[in-house]
Amino acid sequence: MTIMDEGSGQDEALDATAEEDADLRVSLAGLASLATGEMTLSAMLTHVAEFAVAAIPGADGAGVTLMQRGRADTIVASADFVREVDAVQYGIGEGPCITAAAEGVTVRSGALGTDATWPRFGARVRKMGVHSALSLPLVTPLGILGAMNVYAHAEHAFDDRAVELGELFAVPAAVSVQNATVLAQALELAGQLQRALGTRAVIDQALGILMSRSGAGADEAFVTLTTLSQRENRKLAVVAQRLVDDAVRRARARHARA
Known part of the structure; x- marks a missing residue:
C-alpha cells in the first residue's frame, strides 16, 4: 500500500467515525425530545428502538423488552423480523436479551447459528436469516428494567465500536424508559x-x-x-x-x- 493509500484509508476511517458520532448525537437528541406524556408506553418504547437502529452501526432492527417478575412483559420492535425473532426467544426461554436482562451485562454474538450459548435460539433464527445480535441491559438506579435487542442479518455485524456506541445510547435510553414506565403506571x-x-x-x-x-x-x-x-x-x-x-x-x- 502506498503512503497515499494509507492516508486515504485513515481519512475514510475518520469520516466513518465522525458519521457514527453524528448518528449517535441525532439519536440522543431524538430520545431527549420524546414527549412521554403524549404517547403510550408501547409507542415510546418503539421510538427508543428506532433510535437505537440509527445510533448503532450495522443494525437492521431493534426491540425493547421490559421485564416484570423475571418475565418479558412489554415487547416492542422497530421491524417485523425483530418481533418474530423475539417471539422465538421468549417462547423457548433462551436468547441474548434474556441473558442481558438477567445478568445486567452487554451480550454480543456474530454467529448465532453456531453460538453454543443459546443453541435452540440460534438454530431457529439462523433459518430466519438473522446472524448477529447485540443485547444491552437497561440499567437504572432502581435496577434492571429490561434490555434493548439489536439484530442484523449479516454475520459479525457488531464490532467493538458498535458495542461502545450501543452502551452509550443505552444509558439515557434506560432513563427514558424508566420515566415512561413510571408515567404509565401513574396513569393506570x-x-x-x-x-x-x-x-x-x-x-x-x-x-x-x-x-x-x-x-x-x-x-x-x-x-x-x-x-x-x-x-x-x-x-x-x-x-x-x-x-x-x-x-x-x-x-x-x-x-x-x-
Whole structure:
C-alpha cells in the first residue's frame, strides 16, 4: 500500500467515525425530545428502538423488552423480523436479551447459528436469516428494567465500536424508559381510582333508590343489593347500574305523562 493509500484509508476511517458520532448525537437528541406524556408506553418504547437502529452501526432492527417478575412483559420492535425473532426467544426461554436482562451485562454474538450459548435460539433464527445480535441491559438506579435487542442479518455485524456506541445510547435510553414506565403506571393508577370512584357513586345511588322504595336502612339496602348480585351472578356495580338506569327511565316516563 502506498503512503497515499494509507492516508486515504485513515481519512475514510475518520469520516466513518465522525458519521457514527453524528448518528449517535441525532439519536440522543431524538430520545431527549420524546414527549412521554403524549404517547403510550408501547409507542415510546418503539421510538427508543428506532433510535437505537440509527445510533448503532450495522443494525437492521431493534426491540425493547421490559421485564416484570423475571418475565418479558412489554415487547416492542422497530421491524417485523425483530418481533418474530423475539417471539422465538421468549417462547423457548433462551436468547441474548434474556441473558442481558438477567445478568445486567452487554451480550454480543456474530454467529448465532453456531453460538453454543443459546443453541435452540440460534438454530431457529439462523433459518430466519438473522446472524448477529447485540443485547444491552437497561440499567437504572432502581435496577434492571429490561434490555434493548439489536439484530442484523449479516454475520459479525457488531464490532467493538458498535458495542461502545450501543452502551452509550443505552444509558439515557434506560432513563427514558424508566420515566415512561413510571408515567404509565401513574396513569393506570389514576384510571383505576377514577373507575373505583365511579363504581362507588353508582352503588351509593342504587342504595338510595332501594332505601326510598322500601324505607329500609343503609345496611338492609346493601344486603338487598348484594343478594341481587349473587342471585344474578353479576358484579355489584352492574346490578347497581341497572337499578339506577331503571329508576331514571321510570322518572322520565312519569314526567312525560305529567
